[in-house]
Amino acid sequence: DADVTQTPRNRITKTGKRIMLECSQTKGHDRMYWYRQDPGLGLRLIYYSFDVKDINKGEISDGYSVSRQAQAKFSLSLESAIPNQTALYFCATSDRGSGREETQYFGPGTRLLVL
């Protein structure tokens, strides 16, 4: 079984709709992250969470919100989807206690198309 899972894997939605992307992990890591990837732009950080009570904005948080429901679950919401939010979204985890915080483990990604 995968350590970091994302649902759904693919999603098509319409402009103005609210959608939620979910991420779950079985690695026992305290830190979780949401990124978006656009062609030629690499991975850009949307939000990150260092524990259940700690949520931080990343580079491109406008139009997004998150919820850390438990240590193992971190959800990303698009309150009112717009076409330029069409992208590949990745969730990732890392373990502060490992001493290698720079090692992040990524989920398989969610392909989102906003029409």
Place this chain on the structure above:
Amino acid sequence: GQSLEQPSEVTAVEGAIVQINCTYQTSGFYGLSWYQQHDGGAPTFLSYNGLDGLEETGRFSSFLSRSDSYGYLLLQELQMKDSASYFCAVTTTGGGKLIFGQGTELSVKP
């Protein structure tokens, strides 16, 4: 602000050696990581340099020079399966999050 630069594309032949460079401008630099991504799949961790010098992991090596704000990933004995995108990423002091470069697409030809 933070910025990283790496070439957008590199092409090499099977069995050869290729070097992917990364230069960065960042405040509070802590370390440089490298990630590999195949065809839009999950990025996977390759290597990390927290100190100047060379780190070797099998066919892959990574180098860092803090004074030059520069690092590279060296891939030896290239195989077709090494065709992928490679991202450098900076960790800043305070830790816990990565800033990624735009990625280098490596094509390995027979």
